[in-house]
Structure formats: structure tokens, C-alpha cells
Amino acid sequence: MKVTFPHMGNTYICAKALMDDFGIDYVIPPFNSKKTLEIGTKYAPELACLPLKINIGNFVQAHRQGADTMIITGGCGPCRFGYYSEMNREILKDIGCELDVIALEWPDQGLPEFLRRVKKLTGGLNVVKISRVLKDVTQIAKMMDDFERLSFRVRPREVHKGDTDRIYKAFLNKVLKTAGSSEIKKLIRDATSELLSIDMDRDFVPLKVGIVGEIYTTIDPFTNNNIASKLGNMGIEVDRQVTVSGWIIEHIIKNALHLPRDLRYAEAARPYLGTMIGGHAQETLGHTVLYAKEGYDGVIQVYPLTCMPEIVAESILPAVERDYDISVLTLIIDEMTGEAGYDTRIEAFVDLLKRRRERKNVGEATVLFGN
Amino acid sequence: MPKTVGIPRGLFFYEYYPLWKRFFEELGAQVILSEPTSKQILDAGVKSCVDEACLPLKVFHGHVLNLVGKVDYLFIPRLTSVSKNEYICPKIGGLPDMIKHTLQGLPRIIDTEINLRKSSSNAYKAAYEIGMNFSSNSTEIRKAYKKALQSHEAHKEKLKSGILPDEIFSKKSARIHPKKELTLDIAVIGHAYNLFDSYVSMEMLAKLRKNNINIHTIDMVDESDINQMHKALRKRMFWNFGRRAVGSALHFLGREGMDGVIYVMSFGCGVDSFVCDMVERRIRQNSDIPFIVLTLDEHSGEAGMDTRLEAFIDMIRWRKLNESNIPAYG
Ligand code: SF4
Numbered sequence: 116m117k118v119t120f121p122h123m124g125n126t127y128i129c130a131k132a133l134m135d136d137f138g139i140d141y142v143i144p145p146f147n148s149k150k151t152l153e154i155g156t157k158y159a160p161e162l163a164c165l166p167l168k169i170n171i172g173n174f175v176q177a178h179r180q181g182a183d184t185m186i187i188t189g190g191c192g193p194c195r196f197g198y199y200s201e202m203n204r205e206i207l208k209d210i211g212c213e214l215d216v217i218a219l220e221w222p223d224q225g226l227p228e229f230l231r232r233v234k235k236l237t238g239g240l241n242v243v244k245i246s247r248v249l250k251d252v253t254q255i256a257k258m259m260d261d262f263e264r265l266s267f268r269v270r271p272r273e274v275h276k277g278d279t280d281r282i283y284k285a286f287l288n289k290v291l292k293t294a295g296s297s298e299i300k301k302l303i304r305d306a307t308s309e310l311l312s313i314d315m316d317r318d319f320v321p322l323k324v325g326i327v328g329e330i331y332t333t334i335d336p337f338t339n340n341n342i343a344s345k346l347g348n349m350g351i352e353v354d355r356q357v358t359v360s361g362w363i364i365e366h367i368i369k370n371a372l373h374l375p376r377d378l379r380y381a382e383a384a385r386p387y388l389g390t391m392i393g394g395h396a397q398e399t400l401g402h403t404v405l406y407a408k409e410g411y412d413g414v415i416q417v418y419p420l421t422c423m424p425e426i427v428a429e430s431i432l433p434a435v436e437r438d439y440d441i442s443v444l445t446l447i448i449d450e451m452t453g454e455a456g457y458d459t460r461i462e463a464f465v466d467l468l469k470r471r472r473e474r475k476n477v478g479e480a481t482v483l484f485g486n
Numbered sequence: 487m488p489k490t491v492g493i494p495r496g497l498f499f500y501e502y503y504p505l506w507k508r509f510f511e512e513l514g515a516q517v518i519l520s521e522p523t524s525k526q527i528l529d530a531g532v533k534s535c536v537d538e539a540c541l542p543l544k545v546f547h548g549h550v551l552n553l554v555g556k557v558d559y560l561f562i563p564r565l566t567s568v569s570k571n572e573y574i575c576p577k578i579g580g581l582p583d584m585i586k587h588t589l590q591g592l593p594r595i596i597d598t599e600i601n602l603r604k605s606s607s608n609a610y611k612a613a614y615e616i617g618m619n620f621s622s623n624s625t626e627i628r629k630a631y632k633k634a635l636q637s638h639e640a641h642k643e644k645l646k647s648g649i650l651p652d653e654i655f656s657k658k659s660a661r662i663h664p665k666k667e668l669t670l671d672i673a674v675i676g677h678a679y680n681l682f683d684s685y686v687s688m689e690m691l692a693k694l695r696k697n698n699i700n701i702h703t704i705d706m707v708d709e710s711d712i713n714q715m716h717k718a719l720r721k722r723m724f725w726n727f728g729r730r731a732v733g734s735a736l737h738f739l740g741r742e743g744m745d746g747v748i749y750v751m752s753f754g755c756g757v758d759s760f761v762c763d764m765v766e767r768r769i770r771q772n773s774d775i776p777f778i779v780l781t782l783d784e785h786s787g788e789a790g791m792d793t794r795l796e797a798f799i800d801m802i803r804w805r806k807l808n809e810s811n812i813p814a815y816g
């Protein structure tokens with residue numbers, strides 16, 4: 116059995132740690148690229164959402180490198196993601212790309228079926244080992260998210276432009292050459308200290324922008340044209356609350372153990388969206404409200420064309436914009452998205468935020484003098 | 487003066503109007519329906535929605551605007567689920583919020599959540615909450631709900647027998663009994679709010695009938711048949727429409743004498759993008775029945791649609807003619 120899995124930003128690092136630790140034979144699909152998307156666009160339904168298209172591309176490319184089994188997560192609605200496993204299976208079968216599917220989701224048949232799948236993957240049901248590996252992988256997910264968050268803060272403040280990106284890229288290259296969670300953890304720790312030792316302009320007060328939207332396109336730098344690093348290099352501090360570890364911890368672990376979840380965003384979203392409708396619509400609206408309250412300068416919503424929950428969120432966002440006086444830019448991604456037009460829109464938005472901040476400063480100054 | 491409740495003629499209107507109407511009327515309210523979909527209604531809806539919204543949502547917004555100023559209440563329930571373990575669509579779940587935050591000058595909105603995913607007894611709870619707007623007498627509300635359910639059952643029976651919602655609501659049975667030798671049997675799969683809104687579907691059903699075609703829709707298939715066929719999928723579809731669409735499409739495939747399948751899809755519909763693809767794959771894998779996908783959006787031209795429809799029908803007739811000309815002993 117040679118296992119593969121779909122890409123989404125840095126999740127492959129967690130997947131790699133997991134499989135190294137279990138001693139599973141695997142192929143990491145080539146990183147998301149135009150080619151991946153091209154393959155996906157060719158075989159997936161035209162109006163499918165972008166993450167599915169990229170999944171298909173990943174699997175076809177991994178299959179060419181010898182993978183024979185795919186791992187995929189899922190769910191049971193209400194959004195399309197819950198049916199990704201079957202769509203992947205059917206599409207790949209029809210194009211003669213035979214891959215066995217291990218769907219790591221709660222099956223209709225219940226626990227025995229779930230255990231069968233885990234056993235198939237890990238080669239046994241050693242509870243002690245499984246829980247240790249899961250703990251390590253969750254830790255890695257958290258460390259990766261912290262590392263990323265740190266890069267969001269360092270990038271706008273770096274004195275030598277490009278330092279952050281250089282360290283980040285070097286780290287990504289090294290990860291591929293390590294094996295096992297303890298080595299990966301060490302690597303993350305090293306890269307973190309490297310980031311911290313960059314020359315920074317500590318007095319600089321950057322504009323702050325929150326990134327919200329559909330999870331795949333906000334997390335995956337290929338699909339969002341590197342939005343986080345792009346903004347950072349324009350001197351903007353970004354933040355993103357929807358993360359891989361957040362997803363693992365809040366949705367999977369806490370849900371399974373019935374632990375109280377951090378639902379501040381849902382509370383904040385309530386006046387705008389009364390209920391969970393699937394995807395991350397509630398997060399999008401709730402985090403926008405919270406960002407506004409925390410004094411952020413703007414919010415960027417990113418989502419793939421035809422994404423159902425985000426279309427609902429997009430329709431309601433103007434109300435949040437109005438009520439909290441925060442600027443929101445919506446970027447919709449599809450296979451036709453050209454980088455040039457995309458960059459222009461981001462630049463125009465940043466200009467707008469700059470002008471707004473100046474006006475505010477002048478406004479405050481006037482008030483001061485008026486007194 | 488009775489209180490007036492406005493019901494937009496869109497989305498679940500086609501399936502639930504008799505239930506809703508009876509319920510409100512039993513409680514002494516007067517029901518006011520928006521006008522049939524027209525260019526004005528669609529244009530108003532398109533203007534008030536984000537571009538990315540699907541056509542049915544835009545149409546619905548138009549109907550809401552059509553009722554503004556005419557009613558005391560607007561009935562826009564939050565439809566999360568109408569069946570056990572199933573959902574409808576994220577957009578429909580968020581619809582009342584979209585409406586409230588995008589349209590201005592709205593009357594009071596009744597947006598009680600209807601969520602039968604965990605238990606169907608939630609239906610009465612929702613009805614009770616809705617009824618409280620018009621009566622404080624719980625027996626009265628229960629009675630009204632019972633009667634409403636009767637109307638709903640009667641409506642479902644009619645749909646099942648092949649009467650279209652238009653004919654049911656206008657009380658004129660326009661069923662033409664086509665001449666035997668020329669008839670074709672074609673299954674038309676799609677959301678009720680696309681098929682049965684004759685403006686949106688550009689009179690597709692009427693055109694098919696004029697062409698001596700017996701139309702078969704999802705509503706005409708037994709739930710048990712749908713569920714049986716739906717088992718062909720390895721993982722059940724968790725959208726109510728998805729299960730019914732796939733189940734009935736496969737059921738039609740196995741039915742003697744079915745001449746073709748038309749899938750009517752809304753442009754930008756997330757649910758359709760998967761369901762239609764699944765249906766198409768299964769059909770192509772298992773049969774050589776003629777199959778066509780017609781996509782509706784606010785820009786689709788009637789002429790183009792007619793041409794494709796006619797070509798499809800001609801092809802089927804031609805095929806049929808040739809098949810029956812092959813001598814049995816050949
Ligand atoms: S949230 Fe959006 S991108 Fe994700 S499955 Fe749903 S529609 Fe697709």
C-alpha cells in the first residue's frame with residue numbers, strides 16, 4: 116500500500132509526520148501548481164468548487180508517482196466538502212486512475228467500520244501508539260500555525276526585505292528531507308528562532324488586515340496567490356483565525372470529547388447569521404466583527420467561485436461593514452484568476468486602507484486641536 | 487382586518503404552498519402571494535443580490551421585493567432540513583439572513599427555523615412558534631397544523647399523479663392526452679423551483695407537452711423506489727434533493743419505455759454541480775439512454791434553449807423510428 120493525500124497549504128507536514136511515525140509508505144503529491152489545477156479542471160465537474168479540482172489534480176499526479184491509496188477526510192454535510200470523498204472516487208475511477216479510498220470520516224455504518232479503516236491505514240489498533248502519534252501530530256499542527264502567525268507579524272517589520280520569505284522557504288525545503296515528528300518539531304523550533312532573530316523595525320506600526328473566508332483558499336498559498344506574504348511584503352500585518360490546528364482541535368477533538376469549544380466567533384456572528392449553515396460562513400462573519408472590534412484596518416474575504424456558504428457570508432458582510440465601519444474586500448478565486456488583476460485589487464484596497472488611516476489620524480489631530 | 491402574510495413565489499413555494507396557506511388561513515390570517523415571476527421581478531432580484539448568488543435566490547429576492555409594502559408579515563422560514571439526517575442547501579439555510587441584511591423597508595419576517603434533521607417532531611414545534619404570531623391558543627394552532635398537513639398530503643398526491651404545480655394552483659387541468667403513437671416518455675430532473683417556474687424554465691414543460699411528451703418528475707416517483715435506487719451510491723447523499731434526484735434518475739433508467747432524461751441545472755448551484763455529475767456518470771456507465779443537461783441562468787436565451795431541446799427530441803424520435811424499423815428476424 117502506497118498512500119497519498121490531498122494538499123492544503125502546510126497540512127502535508129502534519130500528514131508526513133503522521134505517516135512517518137506509523138511507518139506508512141506514502142507519496143506526497145507534487146506541490147499545487149498550474150499543472151495540478153489544469154488536470155483537476157479537466158476532469159472535475161465544471162462548476163465544482165476549486166478545492167475539489169485541486170484534489171483531483173493532486174491524486175492524478177500522486178498516482179503517476181506510484182500511489183495506490185488515497186486518504187481523505189469528509190463529513191456529512193451540509194456543504195459539498197462532505198461529498199468530496201465520493202466525487203474523488205468516482206471521477207478518478209472514470210479516468211482509469213484506480214486509487215483505493217480510505218475516508219477518515221464517521222461512516223454511516225458506525226464504529227466498527229471506522230476502526231476497520233484506521234486499522235487498514237495504521238496496520239493495527241495499538242491504542243497507546245495511535246494516541247501518542249495523534250498527540251504529536253496535533254502539536255505539530257499547532258506549532259506550524261504559531262510559526263505562520265509569527266511570520267505574519269515579522270514580515271511587515273523586517274528591515275531587510277525578503278528575510279522572512281527566505282527563512283520560510285528554507286524551512287519548507289528542509290521539512291521534506293526530515294522524517295518523523297520529533298525531527299519535524301525540532302525544525303519548526305529552529306526556524307522559529309531564526310525568524311525571531313531577524314532585524315526588525317520595532318517602532319513601525321503596520322496596518323492590520325484580517326483574512327477570512329473559505330478554509331482551503333485562505334490557507335493554501337497557491338490558490339490565494341500567496342496573499343499573506345504579499346500583504347506582509349507590502350508592510351501589512353495579517354491575521355487569520357481559521358487554521359489547520361484550529362480545525363483539528365476545535366472541530367475534531369473537542370467535538371468528539373464534548374469539550375467546550377471557543378465559540379466567540381459564533382456569538383459575534385449571531386446577529387448576522389443565526390445558525391450554522393456549513394463551511395465557514397459563521398467564522399467569516401464572526402471574525403470580521405471581532406477584527407473590527409479589535410481595531411483592524413480591514414478584512415479580506417477569500418473564497419472559491421460557487422462556494423455556497425461564502426456567498427451567503429458575502430451578501431451579509433456589507434451589513435457588518437456598515438455597522439462597524441470596517442472595510443472589506445472580497446476576492447473570488449477560480450481557475451481563470453489572473454495574478455495581475457488580483458494584485459491590482461489588493462493594492463487598491465491597501466491604498467484605501469492607508470488613506471482611511473491617515474484621515475482618521477488627521478481627524479483625531481483636529482479633535483485634539485479643537486479642544 | 488385580518489393580518490396579511492406574504493409568501494414569495496420561489497424556492498419551496500412549489501412544494502409547500504398549500505400547507506403554508508392552509509395553516510395561516512386556519513389561524514385567520516390572509517395569505518398574499520407575490521406575482522408570478524416576470525422580467526421585472528427577476529431584474530429586481532438580480533439587482534439586489536451579490537453576482538455570485540444562484541438564479542433561484544435572485545428570483546426569490548425579486549419576489550420578496552414584490553411583496554414589500556403589501557403585507558404585515560413575510561414568511562421566509564429558515565429551512566435547514568426537511569428530512570431526517572439530510573440538509574437542503576447552505577444558501578437556503580442562510581436565506582432569511584441574506585434577505586434581512588440586503589433588502590430595505592421589509593415588514594416583519596417570520597423566519598422560524600425548520601430543522602427536521604434530528605427529529606420530525608420538530609416540525610410541529612416550528613409550526614407552533616409560527617402560529618404564535620396569530621393565535622395564543624395552542625389547540626387552535628394544533629388543529630390548524632393538522633389541517634395544513636392534510637392539504638400538504640393532498641398536494642403531494644396531485645404532484646405524484648403528474649399534475650404540475652401551475653395547474654394545481656390555477657385549478658385548471660391542462661393535461662393534454664397526447665396521441666398514443668407519437669408520445670415519448672422523458673424524465674425531467676431538477677429543483678422544483680427551476681422546473682415549475684415557467685418564466686425561469688422558459689416554459690420548458692409546456693413545450694415538452696406540446697411535443698406530445700409525457701413528463702416524469704422526481705415528485706412522481708415513490709419514496710421507496712428512490713431509496714432503493716439511491717443505495718447504488720457508496721455514500722448516501724446528505725442533501726434531500728441529491729438523494730431524490732439520484733434515486734429517481736436511476737429508477738427511471740430501469741423503467742421500461744423511458745426515452746430520455748433531461749437534467750435541468752441552475753448555473754452556480756453548488757448542489758447541482760455534484761448531483762448532476764453523479765447522475766450523468768451513473769447514466770453513462772449503465773445505459774445508452776439519451777441524456778442532456780440544460781443550464782438555466784439569468785442570461786440564458788430562450789432561442790438557444792429551444793434549439794437544444796428540439797434537437798434532443800428529434801434525436802430521440804429518430805432513434806425510436808429506426809429501432810422499430812429493424813426487422814425482428816434481422
Ligand atoms: S465550503 Fe465552499 S469550497 Fe468548501 S465544499 Fe463548501 S462550497 Fe466547496
Ligand code: SF4
Pocket residue numbers: 423540541542543574575576577578677752754755756757758
Ligand atoms: S440548491 Fe442550488 S439552486 Fe438551490 S439555493 Fe442552493 S445553490 Fe441555489
